[in-house]
Amino acid sequence: MGIRTLAVSGAAVAVVALVAIRSLPGDPASPPATPVATTDAALPPTMGQVASDDDTTAASLPIPSHLRGVAVDGGVDVDRNGSLIVNRKLKNLFHHMIGMAEGDPARLSGVRESLKTWLLEQATPATAQDEVMAAFDRYMTYLEAASHVQLPSQSPGDLERVYQTLALLRRQHLGQVMAEGFFAEQEALDRYTVEQRRVLADDTLSPDERKQRLDALAQQLPESLARPLAQTRKISQLAQDTESLRASGASQEAIDRLRTERFGPEAAERFRALDQQQAQWKQRLVSYQAERDAIRADSSLAPEAQARAIDELVARRFSGTEVLRVRGLGNH
Template sequence: MSKRYIFVCFGVLLFVAAGTGLFYWYADADFSEGAGTASVDQNPFVVSHAESPVPALTSPDQTQELPALPRDERVSDIDIDGAVRVDMNGNLVLDRQLRRFLDFFIGLAPGRQYEAAMRQRMQAVMAAKGVPESVQHEVFDILDRYLAYREAAEQMEPDAGTSSADIFAAFDIVYGLRREYLGSDVAEGFYGVEERRLRLALERQRVMADDSLSDAEKSRALAQIDQNLPEHVRRSKETSEAVVSTVFRVQELREAGASEAEVRALRLERYGAEATARLEAVDRERQQWQKRLADYQQRKQAVMQSEGLAPQDRTEALRLLRESMFEGHELRRIRALDKMAETAG
């Protein structure tokens, strides 16, 4: 399908949020509701991208050649993306894996004229994996609605506005469009996780952009928004904020001339003994690296200032110096630093 579809559905909604880093700590978090719900991954039925190659151009019984699609060559050596899943009761699982499965085959067929061939290929894959015919029919019914939704979304004219009101309006339009064409269950399964994530991000952006609020009022409003996060995401956020806070506090202590004993006491309080020991090991490694780097820079300076060396001899001398002091990833790191210094200077 056209790139315009992708722009409309994601570009308009994500422009401000992504551009201002509003997804921060929970951008990649699992946003699923109800941690106690059994994962559908425990009941996969068919079409897992981990084990399903792109379908060969023959039917499962080898009696009928399947039609080729225009973009087959793009995926000739990769597995099918997404999955069709059935739960323990035999019901089709409406999730993002199903949406990715549909997108995979839609991506092979750039236009409605290839739809029949696309459906034949999809049916062959599902049949080969033992998907019941009733479930196959349901998948194709969802495909019809999904294609209609995508076409409707392509007709939307993106609004150039980037204010909070504009972005929320675009979000609400796409949110409603999905439910109008897909139904609430399919729309929730396909988009619910990212919609909740995006809505919270936009709410945070609206608060931060509100100049009528004081810093304290913004902090309270943001904290209230965070209460809508799933518990495990809130814990992750709190942990991340604690780590960042401690890192800055350690930096402040050292800049103020505090002793390493004071730094250790802070880390023990915030992280515990095991994590503190690991951080201290990292500190020692960093200090050793800085010492070796300073030694290298001093020796390098001596080579650079040596009189009588031709340019090629100086280059060779620097290479030998690097290789005598570093190896492996450290050697690659030194080469990169030297290249950056040459570019800058």
């Protein structure tokens, strides 16, 4: 089947991630009833993002004005008849358009029109344009349904039930072809995650047996997932080793040397910048929480007035995706 690429994939920008929260060994447990559908666009960046530096290809978006001149992640592929091919590139394009709205309701309302205009600018065949817009509408319906799915705990049983629920919702709202085109790799990773948690929770295994089973699970993943997973495990191990160094009183120079040995000098610089961003973010959170708690402790304010005051405080202290992050952390 002939494929004509209508856009060039780039680095992900702000992405709506429909995955349950996954913590590698050593990560803190998530709070009860964690919403599964979250907006993964909050600052600061993760360690995984600073360990690599992808280039993007700029493409001009016609509307709205705040999208002009940004790099487009994703695209549309069509077959020789001009019909849409449903794949990850299309999903990435949807994520890009949604993410660029930065959680702003005013911008979200224009996402569909922005996508339609972008398709026209790319000279997308008429048949494929209609198919893309229909797929986008189905995807938005799925996102809404998935946003109500909650993860009670990080136990393998709860993870498996949530992943099964999401898989059913995908096929219900997207259909089998679109669900597999968008989520085949994600669902393979979900299955891996469940089995990984079972191995980690098995107290009958020795450390060597546990490592062997985890390695065997990783080998079952497709190559497209195995490489990122290996990188993730390296980063997770670096995070644990970094914390151990800090706990032992090691200097920043020693930590920088470790990071340089593992990922090179440029990544070490990015890790250090990330440390500073995270420290600043924590300071902002602590300051906000103190003011929020003072509002809650003010008995002269009715509950409704307290809620309004806290909303105003959030609006003053945070912007865009930061607001979503504060709410996602249960700090609202």
